[in-house]
Amino acid sequence: MEFNISVIYGDGIGPEIIDSGIRVLNKIEEVYGHKFNIDRALLGGEAIDELGSPIPNETIDKCIKSDAVLLGAVGGPKWDHLKGSERPEAGLLGLRKALGVYANIRPAILFEELKEASPLKSSLIKDNIDICIVRELTGGIYFGEKGKEENEAYDVERYNREEIRRIAKTAFDMAMNRNKKVTSIDKANVLESSKLWRQVVEEVAKDYKEVELEHMYIDNGAMQLVRQPANFDVILTNNIFGDILSDEASAIVGSIGVLPSASLGEGVGLYEPIHGSAPDIAGENKANPIGTILSICLMMKNSLGLYKEGTKIEEAVKEVLKKGYRTGDIMSDNNKLVGTREMTDLIIEEIK
Numbered sequence: 001m002e003f004n005i006s007v008i009y010g011d012g013i014g015p016e017i018i019d020s021g022i023r024v025l026n027k028i029e030e031v032y033g034h035k036f037n038i039d040r041a042l043l044g045g046e047a048i049d050e051l052g053s054p055i056p057n058e059t060i061d062k063c064i065k066s067d068a069v070l071l072g073a074v075g076g077p078k079w080d081h082l083k084g085s086e087r088p089e090a091g092l093l094g095l096r097k098a099l100g101v102y103a104n105i106r107p108a109i110l111f112e113e114l115k116e117a118s119p120l121k122s123s124l125i126k127d128n129i130d131i132c133i134v135r136e137l138t139g140g141i142y143f144g145e146k147g148k149e150e151n152e153a154y155d156v157e158r159y160n161r162e163e164i165r166r167i168a169k170t171a172f173d174m175a176m177n178r179n180k181k182v183t184s185i186d187k188a189n190v191l192e193s194s195k196l197w198r199q200v201v202e203e204v205a206k207d208y209k210e211v212e213l214e215h216m217y218i219d220n221g222a223m224q225l226v227r228q229p230a231n232f233d234v235i236l237t238n239n240i241f242g243d244i245l246s247d248e249a250s251a252i253v254g255s256i257g258v259l260p261s262a263s264l265g266e267g268v269g270l271y272e273p274i275h276g277s278a279p280d281i282a283g284e285n286k287a288n289p290i291g292t293i294l295s296i297c298l299m300m301k302n303s304l305g306l307y308k309e310g311t312k313i314e315e316a317v318k319e320v321l322k323k324g325y326r327t328g329d330i331m332s333d334n335n336k337l338v339g340t341r342e343m344t345d346l347i348i349e350e351i352k
């Protein structure tokens, strides 16, 4: 089959991990006889430098017309002096909004092979950890009214019923195919937006009688996630809490370098690792490409209907980990340290 994939390298380690991703796509083409037409689009810092905007119109046009979008990461110190709307990160938020991808799915699964990389003691991770974070992505404080005066600044957290209903529905639908438990995380003891969130989540839950619904405040939720990670199945939460909890969950399962994400809505899906542009290791062949490679696996399954191929990629990653190869972020004693390119070579070799 033939697909059009828009690819965004972005900044920092973006080009290195996207290079890995493209090589995986090329191998899938070769082994399964598909054709991926890869079209590069600019976003974030690279787009500011080349075209003077963090989100050029041509990028939106290309992405909307494609079958799926693969994105590395944007941002870095070079652009930190810019005002909010001109920063690379504004490009990413603009793209998410333009694609209408309101549901950000961030699976945090502890692979048997990576148990040693988790900072949690073994008694806390002896049970299966397979958490699916469902983060609202196009609303909340990221997109609310903002203002800045000389000595004061604000960002408004605002949600309407429909925004909450559709993301809650995504979470309950996911739970139906998993362990039938949703933990909705909010701050309903303080925030009006969270009170409405809780109310609407309760309403949606009525259509999913088989799913157990639990509510948790964000402060407690952040704590329970490290105390008993195995108790979570689907976590449903807003944009900002989901951002924070997904970095926390990534550390629990080994490293931020291994977590993929799928951002879904009515149209084209956007696939990106959850980590950032990691300026501290950019250009050093140290970045873990697994988060990107597993994002391609999510792309295969969610946007391209290529289930067999997606599963193969996942198996290839596990096989390489089983053989003891590790990038620096997941390295532990007795393993073999490899760089971004070598890790990619090894994974590609397993796709056959």
Ligand SMILES: NC(=O)c1ccc[n+]([C@@H]2O[C@H](COP(=O)([O-])OP(=O)(O)OC[C@H]3O[C@@H](n4cnc5c(N)ncnc54)[C@H](O)[C@@H]3O)[C@@H](O)[C@H]2O)c1
Residues within 6 Å of the ligand: 013, 072, 073, 074, 075, 076, 077, 089, 092, 256, 257, 258, 272, 273, 274, 275, 276, 277, 278, 279, 280, 281, 286, 287, 288, 289, 291, 329
């Ligand atoms: N989706 C995105 O594009 C995205 C996400 C988060 C942050 N950012 C941006 O990235 C820049 C850096 O942000 P930050 O430092 O807070 O977060 P970061 O995720 O880039 O890095 C945090 C730490 O994790 C490490 N790390 C991240 N990805 C890794 C990988 N694949 N392999 C190995 N180690 C990895 C980094 O080296 C660093 O020590 C900022 O400009 C930020 O706005 C972009």
Ligand SMILES: CC(C)[C@H](C(=O)O)[C@@H](O)C(=O)O
Residues within 6 Å of the ligand: 075, 089, 092, 093, 243, 274, 276
């Ligand atoms: C870079 C930033 C805008 C982004 C977010 O907060 O959504 C990132 O942290 C992420 O997790 O994808």
Ligand SMILES: [Mg+2]
Residues within 6 Å of the ligand: 243, 244, 247, 274
């Ligand atoms: Mg984040």
